[in-house]
Amino acid sequence: MDTLHIAQQARPLPDGFLDALAARFGERCSTAQAVREHHGRDESPYPVMPPDAVVYARDVDEVAWVARHCHDHGIALIPYGAGSSLEGHLLAVQGGVCLDLSGMDRIVAVHAEDFTATVQAGVTRKQLNEALRDTGLFFPIDPGADASLGGMAATRASGTNAVRYGTMRENVMSLKVVTADGRVIETASRARKSSAGYDLTRLFVGSEGTLGIIVEVTVRLYPQPEAVSAAICNFPDLDAAVQSVIEVIQMGVPVARIEFMDAHAVRATNRYSHLSLRESPLLLFEFHGSPASVREQAESVQAIAREHGGQDFQWADRPEDRSRLWTARHNAYFAGLQLRPGCRSSTTDVCVPISRLAECVGETARELDQASFPYTIVGHVGDGNFHVLMLLDPDDPDEWAESERLNQRLVARAIAMQGTCTGEHGVGLHKQAFMRAEHGQDALDVMAALKAALDPRNVLNPGKILPPAA
Amino acid sequence: MDTLHIAQQARPLPDGFLDALAARFGERCSTAQAVREHHGRDESPYPVMPPDAVVYARDVDEVAWVARHCHDHGIALIPYGAGSSLEGHLLAVQGGVCLDLSGMDRIVAVHAEDFTATVQAGVTRKQLNEALRDTGLFFPIDPGADASLGGMAATRASGTNAVRYGTMRENVMSLKVVTADGRVIETASRARKSSAGYDLTRLFVGSEGTLGIIVEVTVRLYPQPEAVSAAICNFPDLDAAVQSVIEVIQMGVPVARIEFMDAHAVRATNRYSHLSLRESPLLLFEFHGSPASVREQAESVQAIAREHGGQDFQWADRPEDRSRLWTARHNAYFAGLQLRPGCRSSTTDVCVPISRLAECVGETARELDQASFPYTIVGHVGDGNFHVLMLLDPDDPDEWAESERLNQRLVARAIAMQGTCTGEHGVGLHKQAFMRAEHGQDALDVMAALKAALDPRNVLNPGKILPPAA
Numbered sequence: 001m002d003t004l005h006i007a008q009q010a011r012p013l014p015d016g017f018l019d020a021l022a023a024r025f026g027e028r029c030s031t032a033q034a035v036r037e038h039h040g041r042d043e044s045p046y047p048v049m050p051p052d053a054v055v056y057a058r059d060v061d062e063v064a065w066v067a068r069h070c071h072d073h074g075i076a077l078i079p080y081g082a083g084s085s086l087e088g089h090l091l092a093v094q095g096g097v098c099l100d101l102s103g104m105d106r107i108v109a110v111h112a113e114d115f116t117a118t119v120q121a122g123v124t125r126k127q128l129n130e131a132l133r134d135t136g137l138f139f140p141i142d143p144g145a146d147a148s149l150g151g152m153a154a155t156r157a158s159g160t161n162a163v164r165y166g167t168m169r170e171n172v173m174s175l176k177v178v179t180a181d182g183r184v185i186e187t188a189s190r191a192r193k194s195s196a197g198y199d200l201t202r203l204f205v206g207s208e209g210t211l212g213i214i215v216e217v218t219v220r221l222y223p224q225p226e227a228v229s230a231a232i233c234n235f236p237d238l239d240a241a242v243q244s245v246i247e248v249i250q251m252g253v254p255v256a257r258i259e260f261m262d263a264h265a266v267r268a269t270n271r272y273s274h275l276s277l278r279e280s281p282l283l284l285f286e287f288h289g290s291p292a293s294v295r296e297q298a299e300s301v302q303a304i305a306r307e308h309g310g311q312d313f314q315w316a317d318r319p320e321d322r323s324r325l326w327t328a329r330h331n332a333y334f335a336g337l338q339l340r341p342g343c344r345s346s347t348t349d350v351c352v353p354i355s356r357l358a359e360c361v362g363e364t365a366r367e368l369d370q371a372s373f374p375y376t377i378v379g380h381v382g383d384g385n386f387h388v389l390m391l392l393d394p395d396d397p398d399e400w401a402e403s404e405r406l407n408q409r410l411v412a413r414a415i416a417m418q419g420t421c422t423g424e425h426g427v428g429l430h431k432q433a434f435m436r437a438e439h440g441q442d443a444l445d446v447m448a449a450l451k452a453a454l455d456p457r458n459v460l461n462p463g464k465i466l467p468p469a470a
Numbered sequence: 471m472d473t474l475h476i477a478q479q480a481r482p483l484p485d486g487f488l489d490a491l492a493a494r495f496g497e498r499c500s501t502a503q504a505v506r507e508h509h510g511r512d513e514s515p516y517p518v519m520p521p522d523a524v525v526y527a528r529d530v531d532e533v534a535w536v537a538r539h540c541h542d543h544g545i546a547l548i549p550y551g552a553g554s555s556l557e558g559h560l561l562a563v564q565g566g567v568c569l570d571l572s573g574m575d576r577i578v579a580v581h582a583e584d585f586t587a588t589v590q591a592g593v594t595r596k597q598l599n600e601a602l603r604d605t606g607l608f609f610p611i612d613p614g615a616d617a618s619l620g621g622m623a624a625t626r627a628s629g630t631n632a633v634r635y636g637t638m639r640e641n642v643m644s645l646k647v648v649t650a651d652g653r654v655i656e657t658a659s660r661a662r663k664s665s666a667g668y669d670l671t672r673l674f675v676g677s678e679g680t681l682g683i684i685v686e687v688t689v690r691l692y693p694q695p696e697a698v699s700a701a702i703c704n705f706p707d708l709d710a711a712v713q714s715v716i717e718v719i720q721m722g723v724p725v726a727r728i729e730f731m732d733a734h735a736v737r738a739t740n741r742y743s744h745l746s747l748r749e750s751p752l753l754l755f756e757f758h759g760s761p762a763s764v765r766e767q768a769e770s771v772q773a774i775a776r777e778h779g780g781q782d783f784q785w786a787d788r789p790e791d792r793s794r795l796w797t798a799r800h801n802a803y804f805a806g807l808q809l810r811p812g813c814r815s816s817t818t819d820v821c822v823p824i825s826r827l828a829e830c831v832g833e834t835a836r837e838l839d840q841a842s843f844p845y846t847i848v849g850h851v852g853d854g855n856f857h858v859l860m861l862l863d864p865d866d867p868d869e870w871a872e873s874e875r876l877n878q879r880l881v882a883r884a885i886a887m888q889g890t891c892t893g894e895h896g897v898g899l900h901k902q903a904f905m906r907a908e909h910g911q912d913a914l915d916v917m918a919a920l921k922a923a924l925d926p927r928n929v930l931n932p933g934k935i936l937p938p939a940a
Contacts, residue, residue: 113720113825156665167663169672170640185913191821192853193637194890195626195676196897196908197935198917202639202672206665223722250583252693292762351661355583383662420664427667438666443655446924447668453923454916465667 004400006429008049010095014073018053021097024065028056039080039098043145044088044430045346045392045400051078051092056100060176060184060215066099067213068182070459078461079209081151082124084143086347087428089155089208093463099213101150107131108216116173116190118218121150128219137221140165140256143424144330149217155426156206160329163249163382164256164288165222167424172205176216180455190218203450208426209461211454225256225288229298230322231313233285233305234278238262238365240308241281242358245381247304249354253297257286258382262365264339265332265376265389272335273328278311283381284329285313286322329378333389336376340391343373346403348430350414351385351423360417361386364410371406373399385423412437432467474870476899478519480565484543488523491567494535498526509568512555513615514900515816515862515870521548521562526570530646530654530685536569537683538652540929548931549679551621552594554613556817557898559625559678563933569683571620577601578686586643586660588688591620598689607691610635610726613894614800619687625896626676630799633719633852634726634758635692637894642675646686650925660688673920678896679931681924695726695758699768700792701783703755703775704748708732708835708847710778711751712828715851717774719824723767727756728852732835734809735802735846735859742805743798748781753851754799755783756792799848803859806846810861813843816873818900820884821855821893830887831856834880841876843869855893882907902937 021029030036031053040050052075057063070077076096083090092098104120105127111117112135119128124146128139141152143159151157153175158167165171174188177200187200204212235241245258260283261269267279285301287294302313316322328335337345352360361377368375368388379386388410390403411421411434421427421434435444448466451458491499500506501523510520522545527533540547546566553560562568574590575597581587582605589598594616598609611622613629621627623645628637635641644658647670657670674682705711715728730753731739737749755771757764772783786792798805807815822830831847838845838858849856858880860873881891881904891897891904905914918936921928 111823111825113716114823115720116823156663156669158663162663166640169663169669170636179912179916183912183915185910185916187913189885189890189908190823190888191855191884191890191893192824193626193628193632193639193821193855193893195892195894196890196901197676197905197914198681198920199626199639199669199672199676200913200916202669203920206667206669211668246583250585290763290766292766293760296760296762351663353581353584353586353660354662355581385661385663414661415659418660420659420661420666422665423661423663424665426665431666435667438659440655442649442653443657443670445653446649446655446670449923450668450673450920453919 004045006093008093008095010052011075013052013075017073017075020069021053021055025055030054039090039100040092042083042085042088042090044086044428045344046088046091046429049091049093051098052095054098054100056103058103060178063099063178063213063215064182064184066097067178067180070097071181071457074457074459076462077459079213081122081148082146084145084147085151085155085428086425087430089426089428089464091429102148104215110135112137114190115221116218117221118216119149121148121215121217123149125149125152132221136224138224139219139221141168141171144333149219150214153205153214153217154208158380158424160257160259160380162380163258164254168205169202171220172201172217173220174218175201175204175214177204177212177214179212180457180460208428208464210451210465211460227291227294228286228288228322229294230284230286230316230325231298232277232282233313234280234282234311236280236309238281239358239362241283242361242381244283244305244308244310246354246357248301249382251300251304253300255285255297255301255382256288257284259284259329260379260381260386261332262377264374265336265378268335268339268376269328269332272338273331275328284325332376332378336389336391339374343391344394346390346392346407347387348407348410349385349387349423349425350411350419350421351383352414352417352419354384356417356419357381357384360413363413364388367406367409371402383423384419427465429464432465435467474515476563478563478565480522481545483522483545487543487545490539491523491525495525500524509550509560509570510562512553512558512560514556514558514898515814516558516561516899519561519563521568522565524568524570526573528573530648533569533648533683533685534652534654536567537648537650540567541651541927544927544929546932547929549624549683551592551618552616554615554617555621555625555898556895557900559896559898559934561899572618574685580605582607584660585691586688587691588686589619591618591685591687593619595619595622602691606694608694609689609691611638611641614803619689620684623675623684623687624678628850628894630727630729630850632850633728634724638675639672641690642671642687643690644688645671645674645684647674647682647684649682650927650930678898678934680921680935681930697761697764698756698758698792699764700754700756700786700795701768702747702752703783704750704752704781706750706779708751709828709832711753712831712851714753714775714778714780716824716827718771719852721770721774723770725755725767725771725852726758727754729754729799730849730851730856731802732847734844735806735848738805738809738846739798739802742808743801745798754795802846802848806859806861809844813861814864816860816862816877817857818877818880819855819857819893819895820881820889820891821853822884822887822889824854826887826889827851827854830883833883834858837876837879841872853893854889897935899934902935905937
């Protein structure tokens with residue numbers, strides 16, 4: 001379990017540091033233990049590591065003030081959205097201030113005619129889609145959790161719709177960012193494309209709070225599809241399901257979602273969501289488009305599935321049926337936890353080129369079948385991305401050590417296949433050990449130079465993304 | 471004409487600097503005046519500014535060697551692809567070495583099953599598509615010129631297909647880059663998505679040779695569409711054409727290309743390409759998809775065009791007809807030049823949110839109608855991006871000064887509309903003066919910090935992108 005134990009090394013707070021915060025923010029600055037502990041963890045398996053104080057910001061000026069205060073005193077500053085990250089992103093490994101942005105939840109502007117919306121960082125994806133309901137538009141990125149847009153940008157999130165609509169990388173048009181020393185910049189205009197200088201937007205997307213604090217996000221929107229249809233298809237085995245995915249992608253069928261669940265995940269979902277899905281590997285599809293295009297896509301996909309022994313499609317055409325299906329898919333994480341009452345989970349994600357997906361998932365499943373604990377595999381397989389959820393006895397260090405070994409083997413396998421150690425969860429603490437193997441030391445040095453250039457005092461979410469020097 | 475006159479300030483070459491190059495590269499190092507002059511210009515209106523030497527590199531090791539040599543001696547180094555840039559990107563404002571990468575023209579790998587290709591920087595887009603011919607795949611980015619993939623990545627190029635397939639920003643998956651001091655890095659894996667650290671790929675895309683030397687490019691490929699259809703539609707006036715574009719985009723019709731030509735451009739094209747198009751503002755469309763989807767798209771677009779007084783579509787269904795049409799469109803630049811024999815051109819591009827496109831194009835045309843020289847407007851209007859070609863008497867400084875004033879007013883108009891000073895041409899020298907207005911000083915300072923971090927001796931294409939300190 002050692003890889004999951006990191007000692008907190010809090011920086012000493014200068015005299016008067018907390019008093020100044022309290023004087024500026026009053027009740028919106030808290031040092032209560034419960035509040036600090038709530039902000040000193042995420043959905044990762046790490047033990048809590050609380051910050052010294054939590055500040056609830058209401059506007060950009062307040063964020064800039066806190067940034068300057070921390071920068072001037074060399075104190076760590078961790079931006080906090082919805083707390084739904086998975087790899088230890090939010091742990092206060094060097095103590096300091098956690099800046100809770102959930103109160104910055106204003107929809108700043110919707111430009112329906114340009115297919116863009118600008119929101120404050122604390123707005124969640126569900127809140128945004130609720131606000132868009134009457135415009136005929138929607139924001140497609142859907143990582144499962146009702147994450148904040150600021151957090152989704154910071155982790156380069158994606159999820160079930162990415163195979164059709166892309167990830168936060170493709171869908172963030174511009175950001176308002178507070179720099180380490182409290183300056184406020186806009187990273188781009190609202191033009192759909194630009195060649196005017198360095199791509200600051202993409203630099204901050206995925207930077208996990210280590211290069212700047214995202215306070216506003218302008219995203220691309222899409223027309224609500226005229227027709228939507230969803231279906232489930234069961235397969236005799238994992239390989240048949242994954243091979244079908246590969247062929248669908250290689251045929252260029254523009255599916256909106258193509259999700260994989262292994263038999264364990266289906267079983268867990270049946271129990272948790274009171275469904276009666278056949279408990280063999282399955283794919284969930286969703287098709288968006290005109291009625292004719294949706295029909296055409298569905299026909300192409302059914303033909304491919306049949307060739308691989310797929311059962312007949314079970315359709316979910318009514319919105320409420322689709323909603324039930326996707327809720328069940330999104331609850332696969334919680335459903336998995338119920339497979340082993342009292343367990344804690346360790347979750348991981350990798351992404352490989354689609355041509356290697358069957359091999360990568362297959363080898364992984366064969367290894368996990370030998371493990372001493374239960375697991376599930378689900379994935380956004382249209383992108384070559386899948387997740388493993390390992391269900392562990394919180395008090396058994398051997399199980400944790402075993403899960404860490406399996407995670408390491410999985411990541412090594414993905415990197416050897418020209419893939420990545422994380423498709424969408426981010427690096428946080430838990431994937432740092434793989435950064436060198438994936439990128440090489442020279443590329444890591446370039447990343448470290450960028451970090452030093454934008455945050456010379458190393459105050460922004462220190463200890464994340466970049467591994468300690470070799 | 472003063473804004474176009476920049477004095478070359480060549481750095482003094484240390485003793486033996488050129489001798490070492492000559493010893494290493496033999497005949498592939500040239501100081502011949504003709505070779506230097508050929509490499510000291512691009513398609514911009516600037517006078518030639520030759521480098522001190524031109525080196526023709528054959529592989530990554532050679533590029534790294536030259537980078538180290540220039541870095542050690544603090545001499546400027548300018549990567550050179552096809553020479554087709556438009557804003558002065560290639561001018562040796564501080565002298566130094568021009569590194570010609572056109573000989574690095576090997577297709578390194580085509581992974582058809584993953585829809586990716588890896589090519590050396592000197593491979594041109596036509597060469598790549600030729601190599602892909604039998605795979606059923608194609609690379610869509612098409613800036614008109616047969617540019618090198620390295621150059622297209624470096625300028626964040628796009629062109630006619632971007633409305634459907636995106637720009638180099640979306641379609642470069644990974645780069646091999648030689649750093650200022652001669653290290654070689656890969657910016658990403660071949661996974662379709664990743665959250666593993668800072669987005670180095672997007673940092674180098676659009677950096678115009680100022681942050682590193684792109685030596686290898688991995689791009690996304692797409693299935694050749696099952697059905698393709700193209701059509702021309704004339705409109706009574708500019709506004710009707712542009713309003714139609716806006717509605718097509720807002721309807722979410724997935725057109726592959728939607729190009730605008732004003733009446734002047736049509737007239738020039740008729741003469742140059744021996745066509746008999748009606749000489750009023752027109753739109754060129756191309757539709758990609760299944761036969762049913764192409765039909766559906768075409769019907770939606772025709773309905774919109776009719777509402778705005780569009781004439782009947784003239785279809786180009788045979789590949790040779792489409793090819794003639796797009797060749798004519800791509801030759802619009804050369805065709806424009808023929809409108810005024812003996813002229814030189816100044817070209818510019820801006821990009822605005824689509825809701826402001828009609829206003830921006832309209833105001834621009836009204837101003838240009840008052841100019842003392844001819845002009846044409848063409849554009850990738852589905853993205854809100856358009857170009858102005860101004861045809862100037864090379865010996866009349868008043869015309870050049872007037873064209874600069876009009877360019878400045880156009881860019882100011884685009885920025886005021888939340889647009890950008892360049893949609894796809896890049897900054898080079900000619901758009902530097904607008905960087906502060908577009909990004910603000912604080913964002914420029916962030917860009918300058920990135921440049922200083924990755925190129926501390928300022929050897930990589932110095933004097934480009936970032937304006938001199940205020």
